Amino acid sequence: MDIRQEQCPLDSRPRGAALAVTLVAALWVLAACSAGPTRSHSSPQPRTSGTSGTSGTSGTSGTSGTSGTSGTSGTSGTSGTSGTSDASAPPRSSPAWLLTRSAASQLIADPAVRAKLQGALVYEILRPRQQRLVGITAKPVVTFASATALEDAVTGGRLPAGTYGVLYDPEAWSFTPVAEQRDPVQAATRAAAVAHAHGLRLIVAPALNLTTVLAPGRQQPRWRAFLDLNLVARLAAVADIVEIQAQSLERDTAAYTAFVRAATSQASAANPRVIMLAGLSTNPPGAPVDGQQLTAAIRATRSMVDGYWLNIPGQGPRCPTCNPPRPDIAIQILQSLP
Numbered sequence: 001m002d003i004r005q006e007q008c009p010l011d012s013r014p015r016g017a018a019l020a021v022t023l024v025a026a027l028w029v030l031a032a033c034s035a036g037p038t039r040s041h042s043s044p045q046p047r048t049s050g051t052s053g054t055s056g057t058s059g060t061s062g063t064s065g066t067s068g069t070s071g072t073s074g075t076s077g078t079s080g081t082s083g084t085s086d087a088s089a090p091p092r093s094s095p096a097w098l099l100t101r102s103a104a105s106q107l108i109a110d111p112a113v114r115a116k117l118q119g120a121l122v123y124e125i126l127r128p129r130q131q132r133l134v135g136i137t138a139k140p141v142v143t144f145a146s147a148t149a150l151e152d153a154v155t156g157g158r159l160p161a162g163t164y165g166v167l168y169d170p171e172a173w174s175f176t177p178v179a180e181q182r183d184p185v186q187a188a189t190r191a192a193a194v195a196h197a198h199g200l201r202l203i204v205a206p207a208l209n210l211t212t213v214l215a216p217g218r219q220q221p222r223w224r225a226f227l228d229l230n231l232v233a234r235l236a237a238v239a240d241i242v243e244i245q246a247q248s249l250e251r252d253t254a255a256y257t258a259f260v261r262a263a264t265s266q267a268s269a270a271n272p273r274v275i276m277l278a279g280l281s282t283n284p285p286g287a288p289v290d291g292q293q294l295t296a297a298i299r300a301t302r303s304m305v306d307g308y309w310l311n312i313p314g315q316g317p318r319c320p321t322c323n324p325p326r327p328d329i330a331i332q333i334l335q336s337l338p
Helices: 015-034 103-108 111-118 147-155 178-182 186-196 207-213 220-226 232-238 253-270 291-301 329-336
Strands: 096-102 122-126 139-144 165-168 201-204 240-244 273-282 309-313
Touching: 015 291, 096 103, 096 273, 103 111, 103 329, 111 201, 111 273, 139 147, 147 165, 147 186, 165 186, 178 207, 186 232, 201 207, 207 309, 220 232, 220 253, 232 240, 232 253, 240 253, 253 273, 253 291, 273 291, 291 329, 309 329
Parallel strands: 096 122, 096 309, 122 139, 139 165, 165 201, 201 240, 240 273, 273 309
Antiparallel strands: none
């Protein structure tokens, strides 16, 4: 800051007065410079994409892989959010939560958990044509397993009014077109261009099973093969939020921590502003898990990520081998956290 004083002849005012004025000015400058803005963890703003927003090759329509009852059709397909700054998110000590509509409805049935979620940043995952849940303050995010379906819904105005963002969930399954499985970065780049052009944020949640398509035959743990692809970094370069699907490792705290640490490091190097979430599940395929295991995973990685996708998947085509849903585990976890 440039502080200038008007000059006058030396004999026109007492020397003591001049020194006093100079001292006051110096103290004012020092106070102004030391009062810098405090850093807050704000919601990401949609970035201007340098890529074309036109639709890529056509694929089968992918809908959300989350469970939940169907809602009535939304009204406006345009985003209800603007490119202006959002209110700051809760402090970093309070993790953000990515929850399906179904999971959120089960969690807020507990009064203590409901109060805790009201003080946290919550992203509510909706399927296309599903309406927001009443009783919780959350940022609505519509999920797609296909970037082509995502582009069509956004450009066709088929998102509910007030939609905050869109979630792209590419996996090695029938709901993601094969072409997108083979090049999820290109598909995510297209999705980012369309989302940002409509004032929406983009969340990308790549599944570890993409390694079966991108790196078949690797004789190493899937999460290590996933890291070798540098996929998280390449997706973080175009997305606002990246969710690491680490839930298959939650039974092994050391492996979960190692994967999350390495993945967040890759993402931060590519985009220091990207928001990072890690996946957890109350009822993944395989041996049952308990609240202590998930709590241990959170405590080990809390300083590395901005929050978690706490999933309570329903059994069905998108999770045929999942164990029965365990909302009680999710409630236990949220109650145990400060």
